[in-house]
Amino acid sequence: MDKFVVRGGNPLLGTIKVSGAKNSALPCMAAAILTEDEVILENIPQVRDIETERKLLASMGAEVELGYGRAQHRTRIRCAVLSDPVAKYEIVKTMRASSLVLGPLVARTGIARVAMPGGCAIGGRPIDLHIKGLEAMGATITQEHGYLEARTNRLKGARIVFDKITVTGTEDLLMAATLAEGETIFENCAREPEVTDLAAMLVAMGAKIEGAGTSTIRVQGVSKLHGARHRINPDRIEAGTFLIAGAITGGDLNVDGCEPAHLSALIYKLEQCGVRIDVGTDHIRVRSGGDLKAADISTEEYPGFPTDMQAQYMALATQAEGTTIVTENIFENRFMHVQELNRMGANITVQGRTATVQGKTPLQSAAVMCSDLRASASLVLAALVADGETILDRVYHMDRGYERLEEKLRGVGAQIRRMGDVFGKK
Known part of the structure; x- marks a missing residue:
């Protein structure tokens, strides 16, 4: 050790x-789940959590290439086929950001199975706000054996007021709302630069988002997102x-x-x-x-x-x-x-x-x-x-x-x- x-x-x-910011890069990597096309992310930091996220996406069937040499801070992700939409415990047990794949997975595939997240032992970071938001958007969520499972035919727009400000909750539900049917309004949102960075990437992918960086975010759902190139904060x-x-x-x-x-x-x-x-x-x-x-x-x-x-x-x-x-x-x-x-x-x-x-x-x-x-x-x-x-x-x-x-x-x-x-x- x-x-x-x-x-x-x-x-x-x-x-x-x-x-580059790890806490921007992780949700942006998760956002690649939302499209079949290739996503290129630049200014990716070479840290353990990024490698964990690469393994997580690859385990679901994605093609993930972390750059080396002159391109060492760039990654290419293509989620053309997500054959196994499961965030396995053995991969995510050390990383809190595993919850960020819940929203995009259920939005893209209609099903997601995600291990309850790990990460630093610095206190409770409840995932209940993610669950409440997805249920408001029409998902059915069950929990057993340490996993959350979400299912839906297609998410629907909703008005969601966060009980408390949550960065990962805002990011997770923001991604889900991009492919939901109709308009979603989020209130009491996190205003962190990492949220704004994710929103910028989603807009580059064709999402319709207004208000990122403020306490109220509006999302008009679209039927499909495309690939994009984005530089991490x-x-x-x-x-x-x-x-x-x-x-x-x-x-x-x-x-x-x-x-x-x-x-x-x-x-x-x-x-x-x-x-x-x-x-x-x-x-x-x-x-x-x-x-x-x-x-x-x-x-x-x-x-x-x-x-x-x-x-x-x-x-x-x-x-x-x-x-x-x-x-x-x-x-x-x-x-x-x-x-x-x-x-x-x-x-x-x-x-x-x-x-x-x-x-x-x-x-x-x-x-x-x-x-x-x-x-x-x-x-x-x-x-x-x-x-x-x-x-x-x-x-x-x-x-x-x-x-x-x-x-x-x-x-x-x-x-x-x-x-x-x-x-x-x-």
């Missing part, structure tokens, strides 16, 4: 490149992680190939912490502004502070003078990194959904355990400023969502290396 070994103390200097969470890496190390780091408009909430908080930020059209420069200062955060749905940046921000807070209050409003079990940060010398207490970080505390090297994707990133950030050599175990969590993180960080001066088999090595 791979480990990272990180020796702290180096400021990060230079330019670091942002990959840059990964705002990877970009945010790099911004914090530059800030926590007191470096001078240019985060290139990002979309600054997607990072407004984080940029605002970093500036409150005393970090110097220069924003360009597709890059952000982060520099030390002197001693870091505490600034509270409260996670919210987009455009609020992202839950996927909470753990990384907490690592930064350990190096800020004063008390930082971190409130987690999205997931109820997303403080698993706290224990590991405290083992490195942090002073963090948790009560319910609130963590209190007392800074500034010197961090020391330790052997630590990665518990989920973003918690893993927070431990890398802490290790970059810790005294001595930190060993991070179970970094396969990192490989699910960060493309060659250690190589990118090493390119801007971090002392980080991988022990074990390198993911993706041929």
Whole structure:
């Protein structure tokens, strides 16, 4: 099992490149189910979840080619025949995004059988909103032996009000509605850039969608979609992680190939912490502004502070003078990194959904355990400023969502290396 070994103390200097967004790429790959034609996706990140999605689509009968060489970030998908519309547990058990194939499968084939999803153990992400929406559109859904099965002759348009904002629920039902008969109106939709990115791809495939990126989305169903070429958005969470890496190390780091408009909430908080930020059209420069200062955060749905940046921000807070209050409003079990940060010398207490970080505390090297994707990133950030050599175990969590993180960080001066088999090595 791979480990990272990180020796702290180096400021990060230079330019670091942002990959495509995993959380955009996964629903866009699922959307290829909706057409018999070829779909080409560009700016696909080389991470484990993408390989899992490739296996999932291939197991259903799709032809999926992940690019290599100069085309290594491009994939071609053709779902001409979906001979086995089942998302098998052995494939999807490590990936939450498996639920995203439910809507497009039942819309295209009239039947879908999907294993209840896995992924990071950061709290409940109920699939009931997906089920309620599909039932409102005329699907019959049963659940047994860990699988959901949906059946319909053809989905029909409906008015659907989400009980709570859900990104995957919005994406899954949006895909289903493109082939439904009549108009579907969604209210209380997720507004994340990943939803907007998926909608842009669906429109390129011939879907009729209005309002993506707002709380109300209207879809006029069509009888058939065609192939398309689409470029995936840059990964705002990877970009945010790099911004914090530059800030926590007191470096001078240019985060290139990002979309600054997607990072407004984080940029605002970093500036409150005393970090110097220069924003360009597709890059952000982060520099030390002197001693870091505490600034509270409260996670919210987009455009609020992202839950996927909470753990990384907490690592930064350990190096800020004063008390930082971190409130987690999205997931109820997303403080698993706290224990590991405290083992490195942090002073963090948790009560319910609130963590209190007392800074500034010197961090020391330790052997630590990665518990989920973003918690893993927070431990890398802490290790970059810790005294001595930190060993991070179970970094396969990192490989699910960060493309060659250690190589990118090493390119801007971090002392980080991988022990074990390198993911993706041929």
